[in-house]
Amino acid sequence: MAISGYLDILSVLSRGLYYTISILIVSAIIGYIIAFVAGFGRISRFSFIRRFTMIYVEFFRGTSLIVQLFWFYYVLPLPNFWAGTLAIGLNYGAYMSEIVRGSILAVPKGQTEASIALNMSNWQRMRLVILPQALRMMLPEFGNYLIQMVKATSLVSLIGLTDITYQAMVYRASNIPQSIEVFVILLIVYFLIALPLIALTRWLERMSSKGVARE
Amino acid sequence: MNMIREWDWSTVIDAFPLIFKAMWITLGMTIACYAFALVFGLVWTFIRRVRIKPLQRLISFIMEFIRTTPPLVQLYFIYYAWPLVPYVGVTLDPITTSILGLGIHFSTYISEIYRSGIESVDKGQWEAATALNFSTRQKWTKIILPQAIPPTIPMLGNYLIIMFKEIPLTAAVGVGGMLLTAQKYGAKFYEYMEPLTLVALFFLLLSYPSSILVQKLEQKMNRRFDKKPGGSNNGKEVTAS
Amino acid sequence: MEPIVKYEDVHKSFGDLEVLKGIDLNIAPAEKVALIGPSGSGKTTIIRLLMTLEKPTSGYIEVDGDPLWHKEVNGKLVPADEKHLREVRGKIGMVFQHFNLFPHMTILKNCTVAPINVLGMDKEEAEQRAVEMLEKVGLADKLEAYPSQLSGGQKQRVAMARALVMRPKVMLFDEVTSALDPELVGEVLEVIREIAEEGEMAMILVTHEMDFARDVADRVVFLDNGVIAEQGKPKDILENPQSERLQSFLERFRTSSSS
Numbered sequence: 272m273a274i275s276g277y278l279d280i281l282s283v284l285s286r287g288l289y290y291t292i293s294i295l296i297v298s299a300i301i302g303y304i305i306a307f308v309a310g311f312g313r314i315s316r317f318s319f320i321r322r323f324t325m326i327y328v329e330f331f332r333g334t335s336l337i338v339q340l341f342w343f344y345y346v347l348p349l350p351n352f353w354a355g356t357l358a359i360g361l362n363y364g365a366y367m368s369e370i371v372r373g374s375i376l377a378v379p380k381g382q383t384e385a386s387i388a389l390n391m392s393n394w395q396r397m398r399l400v401i402l403p404q405a406l407r408m409m410l411p412e413f414g415n416y417l418i419q420m421v422k423a424t425s426l427v428s429l430i431g432l433t434d435i436t437y438q439a440m441v442y443r444a445s446n447i448p449q450s451i452e453v454f455v456i457l458l459i460v461y462f463l464i465a466l467p468l469i470a471l472t473r474w475l476e477r478m479s480s481k482g483v484a485r486e
Numbered sequence: 487m488n489m490i491r492e493w494d495w496s497t498v499i500d501a502f503p504l505i506f507k508a509m510w511i512t513l514g515m516t517i518a519c520y521a522f523a524l525v526f527g528l529v530w531t532f533i534r535r536v537r538i539k540p541l542q543r544l545i546s547f548i549m550e551f552i553r554t555t556p557p558l559v560q561l562y563f564i565y566y567a568w569p570l571v572p573y574v575g576v577t578l579d580p581i582t583t584s585i586l587g588l589g590i591h592f593s594t595y596i597s598e599i600y601r602s603g604i605e606s607v608d609k610g611q612w613e614a615a616t617a618l619n620f621s622t623r624q625k626w627t628k629i630i631l632p633q634a635i636p637p638t639i640p641m642l643g644n645y646l647i648i649m650f651k652e653i654p655l656t657a658a659v660g661v662g663g664m665l666l667t668a669q670k671y672g673a674k675f676y677e678y679m680e681p682l683t684l685v686a687l688f689f690l691l692l693s694y695p696s697s698i699l700v701q702k703l704e705q706k707m708n709r710r711f712d713k714k715p716g717g718s719n720n721g722k723e724v725t726a727s
Numbered sequence: 728m729e730p731i732v733k734y735e736d737v738h739k740s741f742g743d744l745e746v747l748k749g750i751d752l753n754i755a756p757a758e759k760v761a762l763i764g765p766s767g768s769g770k771t772t773i774i775r776l777l778m779t780l781e782k783p784t785s786g787y788i789e790v791d792g793d794p795l796w797h798k799e800v801n802g803k804l805v806p807a808d809e810k811h812l813r814e815v816r817g818k819i820g821m822v823f824q825h826f827n828l829f830p831h832m833t834i835l836k837n838c839t840v841a842p843i844n845v846l847g848m849d850k851e852e853a854e855q856r857a858v859e860m861l862e863k864v865g866l867a868d869k870l871e872a873y874p875s876q877l878s879g880g881q882k883q884r885v886a887m888a889r890a891l892v893m894r895p896k897v898m899l900f901d902e903v904t905s906a907l908d909p910e911l912v913g914e915v916l917e918v919i920r921e922i923a924e925e926g927e928m929a930m931i932l933v934t935h936e937m938d939f940a941r942d943v944a945d946r947v948v949f950l951d952n953g954v955i956a957e958q959g960k961p962k963d964i965l966e967n968p969q970s971e972r973l974q975s976f977l978e979r980f981r982t983s984s985s986s
Binding site: 633 | 778779780809813816817819820821823825826827828829830831840841844845889890893
Binding site for chain 2: 329330332333334335336337338339341342345346348418421422423424425426428429436439440443448450451453454455457458461462465466469
C-alpha cells in the first residue's frame with residue numbers, strides 16, 4: 272500500500288483521538304474519586320455505610336462493564352459520552368476501591384500504635400502516617416488500572432461514540448481491502464497511548480518499594 | 487432526554503426464556519475461551535523459558551502488546567482482517583473468532599500466573615531434587631509442578647470469572663449470548679430496560695457466588711502450605727476490557 | 728587407599744568474585760571431614776560443587792574414580808552432560824541448611840519419592856527402608872505428618888533420613904544446625920554423631936559447631952579466603968592452631984559462642 276494510504280488511515284483515526292482521550296481522562300477522574308469514596312466507605316465506622324458501599328462494589332464488579340455501558344445508554348438513557356464515562360468510571364472505581372481499602376489495611380499495625388503513642392488524632396494518623404504509606408502501595412495499581420481503562424474506552428464505539436475504534440470501523444466499511452492496515456494501525460495507536468502509562472506504572476512500582484514500613 | 491419508563495413485568499416474563507437460553511451460550515463460550523487461554527498460556531510460559539535472550543525479549547514484547555491493546559479491536563482484527571492476510575488468512579466464524587481473540591488475549595495474563603507459580607517454588611526445592619538425583623522431567627512432575635500449581639488455582643479461578651464477564655464483548659462480532667439477545671429484543675420491541683436488567687442480574691447471580699467460592703479457595707490454599715504462596719494477587723481482580 | 732573424593736586445583740568465581748582459589752583436597756572412604764572457616768571463605772561452595780549445584784570455573788573433581796564435571800570420550804576429558812552427572816551424583820547425598828523438605832508430601836513420601844523414582848525401587852521396599860531410616864532419626868511416629876507440622880529439628884532429621892535412604896557413599900552436611908533454634912541443635916547433632924559412628928559413609932560437614940567437629944571429624948580443614956589455610960587432626964587444629972588467621976578465627980568463635 273502507498274504511504275498516502277497509511278496517512279489517510281492515520282488522519283481518519285486522529286479524528287477519533289479527541290473522544291478516546293477525553294473519555295479516558297473523564298472516566299479516570301470519576302474512577303479515582305469513586306475509588307477513594309468507596310474505599311473509605313468499606314472501612315467506615317458505620318456499618319450502614321460499609322454495607323452500602325459493599326453492595327455498590329459487588330454490583331459493579333459482578334456485572335460486566337459492557338452490560339453496564341449498554342444499561343446506562345439504553346435504559347437510563349444517558350447521552351453516549353456520559354453513559355461511557357460513567358460506566359467505565361463506576362466500574363473501575365469499584366475495582367480500585369478494593370485497592371484503596373487493601374492498601375490502608377496493609378499498613379502495619381505498629382504504625383497505628385506508634386501514632387497513638389505520639390498522641391495523634393485519628394485524622395492526623397490517617398493524613399501523616401497511614402495514607403502516605405498506603406498511597407505508595409496504591410499508585411502502581413492505579414497505573415495498571417489506567418492501562419486497563421485505555422482498553423475499555425474502545426467499548427464506547429459500540430454505543431455510537433466516534434472514538435478511534437469507531438472511526439476505524441467507518442473507514443474500513445468503505446475500504447475493505449485495507450482492513451489489515453486499518454486494524455494494525457489502530458492497535459499500534461492504542462499501544463502508543465498505553466506506552467507512557469506503562470512507563471509511569473513501572474516508575475511508580477520502583478518508587479513504591481521505598482518508604483513503606485514492613486512487618 | 488427521555489425519562490425512565492415504568493418497569494413492566496410482562497416484558498420480563500416475555501424476555502426471560504430468551505435470555506435464559508442465551509445464558510448457556512455465554513457459559514459455553516466462557517469455558518471454550520478459558521480452556522484455550524489455559525493451553526495457550528502454557529505455550530507462552532514454555533517459550534519464555536527458552537534461554538535465548540532476543541527470543542525472550544520478542545515474546546515479552548508481543549505479550550505486552552496483546553495485553554495493552556483492546557480485545558474488542560483484536561476481535562475485529564481476527565474477524566475482518568485475518569481473512570485478507572496473504573497465504574495464512576481464512577474466514578473465521580464469530581465463535582472461532584471469539585475463542586481465538588479472547589483466548590489469546592487472556593493467555594498473556596494466564597501465562598504470568600503460571601510463571602508466578604513456578605517462581606514461588608523455593609530454590610532449595612530444585613537443589614534438594616538435584617541432590618536426590620531426579621531427572622529433569624521428574625523434577626518438574628514430582629517436585630516443582632505439584633507445588634507451583636495449587637497456589638495459582640484461586641488466581642486461575644478469578645480469571646475464569648473475569649473471562650465470563652468479558653464474553654458479552656463477543657456480541658460485537660455477532661455471537662448470540664445474553665447481551666446480543668437482549669439488544670436484539672430491545673431493538674425489536676423498543677424495550678431495553680427489562681432485558682438488559684435481566685442480563686445484568688444473570689451476571690451478578692453467576693459471578694458473585696463464584697467469586698466467594700474463589701475467595702474461600704484462596705484462604706484454604708494459604709493455610710495448606712508451610713509458606714505463603716508467592717505471586718498471589720490477594721484477591722485483586724483485573725479486567726481486560 | 729584410593730580417595731573417594733578428589734579435588735584438583737578447583738577454582739570457582741561468581742562474576743568478578745573468586746570464591747575458591749585453587750582447592751586440592753582428597754577424602755578417603757569413610758573419612759569424616761569438617762570444613763570450618765569464616766563466612767565467605769568458600770566452604771559451602773566446596774560441597775555445592777560436589778553436589779553439582781554449582782559448576783566449577785576450572786579444575787577437576789573426581790568421585791569414586793570417576794570424573795564428576797567431565798567424562799572420558801576416546802581418552803579425552805570433555806564437559807559432562809546431564810546423563811553422566813546423574814550417574815556420578817548417585818554416590819552423593821546432601822543435607823541442607825534450610826532442610827528443603829518437599830512441603831506437598833508427607834514425611835514418608837519425602838523419604839520414598841526418590842528411591843522409587845530415581846533408583847526404581849518398588850514401593851514396599853522403599854517404604855520399608857524409609858521407615859528404617861526414620862526410626863534411626865527417631866521420627867518413625869511421624870510418617871503421615873506434613874513438614875509444616877514439624878519443628879525445625881525434626882525437619883532436619885527427616886532431611887537426613889531422606890538422604891540416607893539413597894545410600895550415598897559421601898554425605899554432605901551444609902551448616903545443618905545454623906537455621907535451628909539453639910535448643911534444637913542438640914538432637915540434630917546427636918543423629919549425625921550416630922550416623923558417623925556407623926562409619927561406612929564418608930562425610931563432609933560444613934559447620935560452626937567446633938566441639939562437635941572435634942568429636943566427630945577425623946580431620947578438620949580450615950578454609951580462609953578461598954584456599955585451604957590449614958588442616959589436620961581436630962585436636963591439633965582446634966587446640967594448637969599454627970596460623971594467625973586460624974588463631975583469630977577460633978578466638979572470635981570462643982567469644983561469640985560463649986555469649
